[in-house]
Amino acid sequence: MRSGAARGHEGYFHEAAFYSSDEEFLALVAPFVLDGVAAGEPTLIACGTTNEKLLREALGDADGGITYVPADDQYSRPTSAIKRYREVFEDLAAGGARQIRVIGDVPHPGVGVPWDSWARYEAVVNEAFAEFPLWGLCPYDTRTTPAPVLADVTRTHPRVLTAAGDHRVNVRFEAPSAFLTGRPPPPPDALESNPPALVLLDPEPVDVRRAVRAATSRTTLTEDQSDDLVFAASEAVTNSLSHGRPPVRFRLWADRDHVVLTVTDQGPGPHDPTVGLLPTTKTATAGLGLWLTYQTCSYVTLARDDEGFTVRVVAGPPRVF
Structure with a gap:
């Protein structure tokens, strides 16, 4: 008892x-x-x-x-x-x-x-x-x-x-x-107050992986951190292309020890508001990729606003406003 x-x-x-x-x-x-x-x-x-x-x-x-x-x-x-x-x-x-x-x-x-x-x-x-x-x-x-x-x-x-x-x-x-x-969209990372270093529209995942790899090579991120961010970016873009609505916009910001990327599409995002936080083995939805991303990257947010549905992923120390 x-x-x-x-x-x-x-x-x-x-x-x-x-x-x-x-x-x-x-x-x-x-x-x-x-x-x-x-x-x-x-x-x-x-x-x-x-x-x-x-x-x-x-x-x-x-x-x-x-x-x-x-x-x-x-x-x-x-x-x-x-x-x-x-x-x-x-x-x-x-x-x-x-x-x-x-x-x-x-x-x-x-x-x-x-x-x-x-x-x-x-x-x-x-x-x-x-x-x-x-x-x-x-x-x-x-x-x-x-x-x-x-x-x-x-x-x-x-x-x-x-x-x-x-x-x-x-x-x-x-x-x-x-x-x-009912939550409002989370605030952006402070690095996003600058113009993005890269913007891609409706990109192929292979092009996103290549771009993220190049960006992280100029930072102090470890090889594991770089690999995790490349995976996260590829998953986010693939999910937007498969489950979202075009256009899909990929943006990236980087400084010496810190990389931020966002993927925005015009769809409503996942129906399940807990997606990514709970263990899953389902591969037919965005859940598994998000769950792995949440476990490996420094900071992950999901939000709907006037621009659409956005996945934000940060590698390295996130900047708190």
Whole structure:
């Protein structure tokens, strides 16, 4: 039987918490961990350096069932985070875990990371983890988290843990599909404020691959990064030519350590707003290529606006406005 506020709940008990001091963080999170230890429930902690240190000092010897996961590794990319978590949850559930507890510091612009794909992550995990007896607590520091991010967090978590310790149903929660389809287009990368270095109309994938390879050869990107971007560009153009509507416009920007490319067509884009974030083996749609792109490139966005449907892919460090 599951313990605590999630007792009797089926599937993912997804909860947000907001704090404005180290003391508030510990008051919210430490009891969550200690209760899990007392109940014999495996608990994963994927927090940044500061919060992990606070928890290690506060929890002391209470380490039974606690696994500390480096947050930079776990939250390198949204799809990778989903894939890794699912693998761990599957193993723990198969081993008989009645409930699994997770605490994670999800990246956002307050720590220098673009938010759009992580907002999509916070929405999608409500479905991606629904099969597991999971209780996830997502703490957000109001000292560093921008207001638009806090608003999205409220819309993507079915429950909120209050400073008083109450576990409340969140009346502002939106179903993942509604949240994802209602999002405004993400901001462009800062490099896009310059004219593109290359524009191709209705290009053949082979020409796009050649152009991207040439552009990355003049940067500090590694060979693997270059290969990943070439694949991503080819997949995006192929998908637009196969599933979108002409004309298809390919644009590329590059500087010393950073390449941005966009592919825009006049179609509506994928019908499934979760495409790319969830594992798939389907090869007849754009899903598999996008899923692989999300796992290998630094930053990926999908958006519909007055220009059409645009896939944006970044290799190297994305520039946050």
